[in-house]
Amino acid sequence: MPLVGLLPPDGPERALFAAEEQRLAPYLVILAPMANDIVDDDAETYGWMAGGWWRTPSHPRNSRIQEHVATMGWFLAHERPWNPYYRDPALEARLDAAIGYYLGLQGPRGAWPVTYEEESLATTGFGMLALAGTLGYLRSISALPDRQKGSRPRCAPRPPGCWRLARTGGRRFRRLTRSSAGSRAWPARCA
Template identity: 55%
Template sequence: MVNHPVPAAALSRRALLSAAASAAALAALPSRASAEVVANGLPLLAPLPPGAPDRTLFAPVEQRFASYLATLPAMVNDIEGTDPATYGFMRGGWWREPASWFNARVQEHVFTLSWFHANDRPWNPYRGDAALARRLDAALQHYLSLQHSDGAWPEYSRTEHSLAATGFGLGYLAKTLENLRRADALPQRRAAIEQALRRGMQWLLDPENGIWRTPIEWTNQVAAGLAGSTVALQLTPDANLQGRLLERIEYFAEHGQSPAGFFYDPLGCDINYNFEVMLPEIAEIYLRTGSRTILSMARRFTDWFSYNLLREPDGSGFLTYYAVSARTSVAYYDDVVPDPDRTNLGSMFVPAIPNLGAFFTSREDRAASRAAWAAEPGPAPKLAKHDGRFEVRILLS
């Protein structure tokens, strides 16, 4: 479902509601798309050919990649390649604020770059591209250089040890490693990523870390770290860390979810963060492990969620009881969400929790939406900087 922050103006009923609530050493790689044009000390990624991305080339389930592909050259070519102090910084303000060199979250699109470098598709001219690999390597160098000695990464200041930057970073770096292994690319950088992941997990999974005070605050960020650790340990097994991960998941289930069923964010509930961030993160753990503990968490959340949404009279979606939300104000969800849809990964629980399906786009509606998208004239559009759809998580959905 599409989420809607309280709108400034919309249908009269919703307007009334809103008024009331007021991603250094390289493997040998073939170059398929890039010309040897250099900017900022690094080769430029060649632009897409005219008419690309061609909508008709995308399988329906992969349409969400199209706008990312359209945006890729501009974002990649913004990577800093001359200043030694910030070499590899993903400049340009494409993702997260503050758009500063010390904010590790800015670098999360290394996963996006690695996906296009690793995956062969008829519409992807950047598979194995040498310029993309060079710039990705630079971005990874900067990303890893930001990690503190204890394993955490910063976000709002260089000295901060950020739960969000570390939790989400573990996931995106683990999946970047997965892509680099698939492409057999950047072997030395892969080894550095493995070491960074191990340090990051040691920080996140330490029971003495203040992030585990009870009740657990910022559960979506902790869940991201648990999901990232799940992926990382499947790629780089470590019996000690695996044991810690399983123990922390059980602890998380006990202390991160309220008796009512919502997840603490920070100490109360937040409909947006619970449904759009937290649920997809724990869905990834469930998909990769089949954890019954995680499934139980999702089932309890579904029961609570069902009491906090109200069906629209015209059947177009649900109103939310967003007055209870501690961080955001998502007033309603539509039945049909066109791609890209950041909530979609959460729907992986539906086979086990059928009632949860009411809150996701139906198979029929999604097929119709994708058919309509493919029939639109012209290439897929670029995404704007800070567009809510330009989110790394969407590539997973």
């Protein structure tokens, strides 16, 4: 895959960022190196976000690492004077690979693993939110159309709700859906 271009040494001017966008600057700085660390030379781990950018241990079975698909999707989909990655083809290709790997980690009952357990409640919740957000970003700019086809988009996970309900008797799932705008939006974004 082509590499994502690095920011110039002087980077974008801070004055270009709106006040509420200042918090995005650290992610902008690491975006290209993080995307360029996505594995593209090994069939077994193709799309894994290597490089130790998020969560430890940095291991291919730690699906929490893949949550940065939402970060990559945000920069791909948002046009700003300071964002050189808006609709960047190299970023889009690397995001596609990362989504594919992330979905490949999801187990048959809809849960995601971490290195210490195959079905993690927290990891599954964060996976739902990261992928739902990413799908919304892709849809907003009609990017990766093949990942958006069908009754269950190929950038959306298998519905993990049944596994979560069985595991918690519904208590945690109801609390999560009441408290999280991302979870409330899950059915609308992935329908």
